[in-house]
Each structure stands twice: as structure tokens, then as C-alpha cells.
Amino acid sequence: MSSAGIAVRCFREDQVLSPARKQHSQSLHYSDDSVLIYLTVPGSSVIPMRVLDSDSIAAVKLRIQSRRGFVVKNQKLVFDGRELARNDCRIRDYGVSDGNLVHLLIRLSDLRFVTVNTPSGDKFEFQIQRNRDVVNNSNNLSTDSPANVEKNIADDLKIDYSQPWIEPVVVNPLIKLSPTLEELISSTYDGLEKRHAPVMSSEGSGGVYFMKDGSGRKYVSVFKPTDEEPMAENNPRGLPLSPDGEGLKRGTRVGEGALREVAAYILDHPAGGRRSFLSDEPGFSGVPPTVMVRCLRGGGDEAKDLKVGSLQKFVKNCGTCEDMGPRAFPVEEVHKIAVLDLRLANVDRHAGNILVCREEEEGKVMLVPIDHGYCLPEHFEDCTFDWLFWPQARQPFNSAALEYINSLDAEKDIALLKFYGWEPSPECSRTFRISTMLLKKGARRGLSPYDIGNILCRETIKKESKIEKMISEAMDAVLPGSSEAAFLDAISEIMDHYLNKLAQ
Structure with a gap:
């Protein structure tokens, strides 16, 4: 299975460079838009690295790969308490500037x-x-002592x-x-x-x-x-x-x-x-x-x-969607992940947290979604779905998926979460109501997961998504102090108008 991550402790610039090295680095001449960042790397070391503030996150990761040998797809960058998740965005879009510290987490296949x-x-x-290391010590293995077998296999x-x-x-x-x-x-x-x-x-x-x-x-x-x-x-x-x-x-x-x-x-x-x-x-x-x-x-x-x-x-698997091309995945398997992510407004769906399983007898491929600690957010700013760019996402939902989507009820689900002991915040509940509403309305009009996902996800980190614009329009349409029901009626009407145009 695919796994990830090592991070190291925090450093300040004055802990990284000696006064002489700091002065030398400041005296070097670089282009006007270059910035010096300090990258924490595995092993509790820190390296200064020059990048352009116009560089994309993907370009920075490529520079790290060429300099440190860490493969791009195995990198995760964190700055100021936020993951730099959008590879096509520029580092300045995330507020990274000269002298900042960026944490590097390395994803390793560890099992x-x-x-x-x-x-x-x-x-x-x-x-x-x-x-x-796996020690070849089979002569010492005892059939009546599995613990001895384990001891010779791995040092946990x-x-x-x-x-x-x-x-x-x-x-x-x-x-x-x-x-x-x-x-x-x-x-x-x-x-x-x-x-x-x-x-x-x-x-x-x-x-x-x-x-x-x-x-x-x-x-x-x-x-x-x-x-x-x-x-x-x-x-x-x-x-x-x-x-x-x-x-x-x-x-x-x-x-x-x-x-x-x-x-x-x-x-x-x-x-x-x-x-x-x-x-x-x-x-x-x-x-x-x-x-x-x-x-x-x-x-x-x-x-x-x-x-x-x-x-x-624990689900035994043969890897994650990150380990293989998406064309091998059945359409209905991709759609079942899409339904979950669209409904819960998942802000952390990448190919690495979808397990690929294969039935031993028939060899059927099944996808299993894991890592949902970032679903049900309080707003839509960070919604991202890797499957959005897979060809299956452009296919319409089948009848079974449409029947399931039509049965969803956000109000009953919020009540169910409260019954189990978690009362979502008003902001979280509103987001869940809106995402469920969008999924149901979009599916009813024959829209694909790609169509609906594009409404929830931002094109860039700075450009608001279509759903965020609808929310702003609905807030402007209701009077101050209006009820949540009045707001939901307003956004439902705005959403209908937009989806009708899109469906045409």
C-alpha cells in the first residue's frame, strides 16, 4: 500500500544561517522576483533554496527533486499551517515570500x-x-512459534x-x-x-x-x-x-x-x-x-x-490509484467515490487515498476511499478532487447512482450525526446542505461528476469557485437576520438558474 510522510521541527532564519552565510546570501544578485526560502527536510536539516515567486508549486517540487532526489509525486509542502496542494498555483498565491520556512513531508511506500x-x-x-532489511534466517523459523517468525522478519x-x-x-x-x-x-x-x-x-x-x-x-x-x-x-x-x-x-x-x-x-x-x-x-x-x-x-x-x-x-490492497493509470478503473467505481466527495465536499481527495483492491476469484477491480479527516468543511475554498481529471468523471451517472443520489437527505443526515454525538457547526451544516443540494440538482439534470465537481472546485487558489459565487449572491439576496431556510431558498433558486443554463 502507498504511504507517506516525514516532517521535521521548525526553524527560524537566524537558526539556519550563520551571520557570515546570511550576509553572503543577501549580497548575491538574483532576478527581481526571486525569493530565498528555507526548506526543512528529513533528517532535521534545513537548506536555503532560491525560487521565483512566479514559480508554480509543481516547479518548486521539481526543483526539490533535482536538488534532493525526492520524487515530485512523493512530496507534500506545508507553509504557515496550510498545505500547498494546488500544483498549478504559484507560490506567491499562497503568500510564500523571501525568508519564509516551508515544511517538506516525504511520502514513502512503507508497507x-x-x-x-x-x-x-x-x-x-x-x-x-x-x-x-529482511533477514534470511528460515532455518530458525519454528512452526509452533509465530512470534519467532515475526522477530526474524521485521524489527517493529x-x-x-x-x-x-x-x-x-x-x-x-x-x-x-x-x-x-x-x-x-x-x-x-x-x-x-x-x-x-x-x-x-x-x-x-x-x-x-x-x-x-x-x-x-x-x-x-x-x-x-x-x-x-x-x-x-x-x-x-x-x-x-x-x-x-x-x-x-x-x-x-x-x-x-x-x-x-x-x-x-x-x-x-x-x-x-x-x-x-x-x-x-x-x-x-x-x-x-x-x-x-x-x-x-x-x-x-x-x-x-x-x-x-x-x-x-484495515483493507488489504494492491496499491492506490496513484500507483496506476486511471483508465483501468471501472466507471461505476470512480462514480461511487465522486458521489461521496461531492456530497461531503471533500477537501483532500487525491489519488493516494483511494485504495485499489482486486477480487481473487473474478479479478474485479474495486476502489476503496480512505482518509476522510478533511471532509465536511465549513466552506468550499480548498475543495479538490483528483478524479475530476479522469475520463470516467465525464461519463453520466448510471441509474443505480441516480437512484442513490435522489434518496439523499441532508437534514436527516445532520440529525444522524447529532444522534451519534457530533453536532457540526452551523457553517459546516450549511456547506453540507449546499453540496447535497448541488449533487441532487445536478444529477437530476444529467450532469456528470466532472460538471458538478467543476462547480465546487476553484480553478486557481485566488479565483472563487462557482458555488462560492452563488453563495455570495444568495447572501446579498436575503435581508440581514434572515433565517437559514430563507438563505437556502435563495441559493436553491440561484442554483436552478445556473444549472439550467449549464444543462442546455
């Missing part, structure tokens, strides 16, 4: 499957980090567990967990009880941990603590604390990523209707089962070791 055959004929399959994190436990966070006593979620928590607990340490992924800009089952031979879940999210207090990637509580993506809040992960699963209704408490029916878009949990890893310091976060079922 692979290794199969070991023992002398007695038993077979063991392990998932280990790609940067670990070693944490001293003392009475670890994990339990669901259930704020409403009326909620009953489905058998799948019960099994997810139980198998994760078995791994902790047997002292199989979580393996921290190198992916992303926050803490992500692969949790093992009782045998220690396979991963069963992925745990994301709230206090280790990007720019949170205990973020392990070295990113600074958020000065105002806003996340790396505009319209999201630090510490709410786990809630959004769970919300994406709750709102991913099955095609036949809303999922009952005890139902294991998969959702239309295939979001893996996800639940909020408390986890104590032990070690004696409960205040430090007690973690609250999202626990998601």
Missing part, C-alpha cells in the same frame, strides 16, 4: 507483503516496512504495554455497535493484549498506527489519535501548533479529524437505505467500517498513553 515458507511446509504472510516498534485496553466511545446509550465494529475492536484488543506493538505509518502529516491482531501476523485496523493530528499538540511529524485552531485545509478544525473519519462512514449509506445499528451492509461508496475509540497502550502514564481517535478496518 509490503512478505511470504515466508517454513521448513515444515507452513506459510506465513507479513506486512513490513519497505525500508527494513517495541513498546512496553501494561494492561492495555481499547473501548468504543459511545455518547448515546441507544447506539449499538454492529458485529463488524465489535469484531474490529475485539481483534485490535487481542493484538494489544498479546503485546504486539502498533506500527506507526510514515504516511501523512499526522499520527497513523497500524494495529495487529492477536497472532501478530497481520494488520486489522488503523488508529488515528486526535491529539496527533496535523498541527495538534502531540503531532509526531514536527508541524507547528495551529495558531487559530484551523487545520491544514481551510474550513477544518484541528482535533476534529477523527470525528470526520467516523462521520464519513456513518453517512455512507447502503444503496438500499440507511444502515441500521446492527447491520454490516457496506455503504454505497465503500468507506471501511470506522468507530471512535479510547485506547490505553499502558506503560504507567495514563495521562500520556490514553488516546482518543478513530479506528478503521
Whole structure:
């Protein structure tokens, strides 16, 4: 599977260059629009680098690749608490100027499957980090001691567990967990009880941990603590604390990523209707089962070791959409991802967080969406969808997708989130109502995911999207102090006018 991310601690310019080197760098002559930025790189080092303020993010990444060897597609740049996500935008559009510090996170493919055959004929399959050496020590493998097999395969994190436990966070006593979620928590607990340490992924800009089952031979879940999210207090990637509580993506809040992960699963209704408490029916878009949990890893310091976060079922896969060309993906699989992203106004849908799975018997390709900590934002500024540029996005929805879209109800979904214990902010609820409205109206007129996605996404970072312009027009059309219902009526009318013209 594809994974990512190393970040390093913060530096100021006076910590980077000596007075002599600083004076020398200032005395050099460059073009008028050149700027000197300080790039943090893996290994806790910092390098000064000259770029043009007219350079695109893609051009800066290419310069980093030629200078440091980090492949462009594996780079993530963060400046002033915001990811520089739009490769076609200029660095000055993000406010990067002379003397600024830019954080570089490197995406690494860190897990692979290794199969070991023992002398007695038993077979063991392990998932280990790609940067670990695999020791050929098969003569010492014992069929009655899988732990010995694991020891010779990978040197995972070693944490001293003392009475670890994990339990669901259930704020409403009326909620009953489905058998799948019960099994997810139980198998994760078995791994902790047997002292199989979580393996921290190198992916992303926050803490992500692969949790093992009782045998220690396979991963069963992925745990994301709230206090280790990007720019949170205990973020392990070295990113600074958020000065105002806003996340790396505009319209999201630090510490709410786990809630959004769970919300994406709750709102991913099955095609036949809303999922009952005890139902294991998969959702239309295939979001893996996800639940909020408390986890104590032990070690004696409960205040430090007690973690609250999202626990998601681990999905075995053959890579991500980033690892292969999109033409191999079935249209209906791309559309099910598009429906989810358009409805939840996802601001972080890239090819790297869509898993590619293949059925063993029929060989059918299935896409599984993960990483929804940045869905349901408070506004549309950072909406981006990689699938927007895939050929499947220009195909119209089929009858099954249209029937599902028509069944969506934003008001019932907001009530459902409140029932599960998360009350979205008024801004978040408004965004969700508008995105659901747009999806339903657009699909009804025969518009494709590409057509609808282009309304939600900005062409450039500075140019407002079409939906943002509609919102501004609707706010101007209602009187100050008008109700939310009056505002929604206004934007519905404006949206109808625009979509009718587009459909023609």
C-alpha cells in the first residue's frame, strides 16, 4: 500500500544561517522576483533554496527533486499551517515570500507483503516496512512459534504495554455497535493484549498506527489519535501548533479529524437505505467500517498513553490509484467515490487515498476511499478532487447512482450525526446542505461528476469557485437576520438558474 510522510521541527532564519552565510546570501544578485526560502527536510536539516515567486508549486517540487532526489509525486509542502496542494498555483498565491520556512513531508511506500515458507511446509504472510532489511534466517523459523517468525522478519516498534485496553466511545446509550465494529475492536484488543506493538505509518502529516491482531501476523485496523493530528499538540511529524485552531485545509478544525473519519462512514449509506445499528451492509461508496475509540497502550502514564481517535478496518490492497493509470478503473467505481466527495465536499481527495483492491476469484477491480479527516468543511475554498481529471468523471451517472443520489437527505443526515454525538457547526451544516443540494440538482439534470465537481472546485487558489459565487449572491439576496431556510431558498433558486443554463 502507498504511504507517506516525514516532517521535521521548525526553524527560524537566524537558526539556519550563520551571520557570515546570511550576509553572503543577501549580497548575491538574483532576478527581481526571486525569493530565498528555507526548506526543512528529513533528517532535521534545513537548506536555503532560491525560487521565483512566479514559480508554480509543481516547479518548486521539481526543483526539490533535482536538488534532493525526492520524487515530485512523493512530496507534500506545508507553509504557515496550510498545505500547498494546488500544483498549478504559484507560490506567491499562497503568500510564500523571501525568508519564509516551508515544511517538506516525504511520502514513502512503507508497507509490503512478505511470504515466508517454513521448513515444515507452513506459510506465513507479513506486512513490513519497505525500508527494513529482511533477514534470511528460515532455518530458525519454528512452526509452533509465530512470534519467532515475526522477530526474524521485521524489527517493529517495541513498546512496553501494561494492561492495555481499547473501548468504543459511545455518547448515546441507544447506539449499538454492529458485529463488524465489535469484531474490529475485539481483534485490535487481542493484538494489544498479546503485546504486539502498533506500527506507526510514515504516511501523512499526522499520527497513523497500524494495529495487529492477536497472532501478530497481520494488520486489522488503523488508529488515528486526535491529539496527533496535523498541527495538534502531540503531532509526531514536527508541524507547528495551529495558531487559530484551523487545520491544514481551510474550513477544518484541528482535533476534529477523527470525528470526520467516523462521520464519513456513518453517512455512507447502503444503496438500499440507511444502515441500521446492527447491520454490516457496506455503504454505497465503500468507506471501511470506522468507530471512535479510547485506547490505553499502558506503560504507567495514563495521562500520556490514553488516546482518543478513530479506528478503521484495515483493507488489504494492491496499491492506490496513484500507483496506476486511471483508465483501468471501472466507471461505476470512480462514480461511487465522486458521489461521496461531492456530497461531503471533500477537501483532500487525491489519488493516494483511494485504495485499489482486486477480487481473487473474478479479478474485479474495486476502489476503496480512505482518509476522510478533511471532509465536511465549513466552506468550499480548498475543495479538490483528483478524479475530476479522469475520463470516467465525464461519463453520466448510471441509474443505480441516480437512484442513490435522489434518496439523499441532508437534514436527516445532520440529525444522524447529532444522534451519534457530533453536532457540526452551523457553517459546516450549511456547506453540507449546499453540496447535497448541488449533487441532487445536478444529477437530476444529467450532469456528470466532472460538471458538478467543476462547480465546487476553484480553478486557481485566488479565483472563487462557482458555488462560492452563488453563495455570495444568495447572501446579498436575503435581508440581514434572515433565517437559514430563507438563505437556502435563495441559493436553491440561484442554483436552478445556473444549472439550467449549464444543462442546455
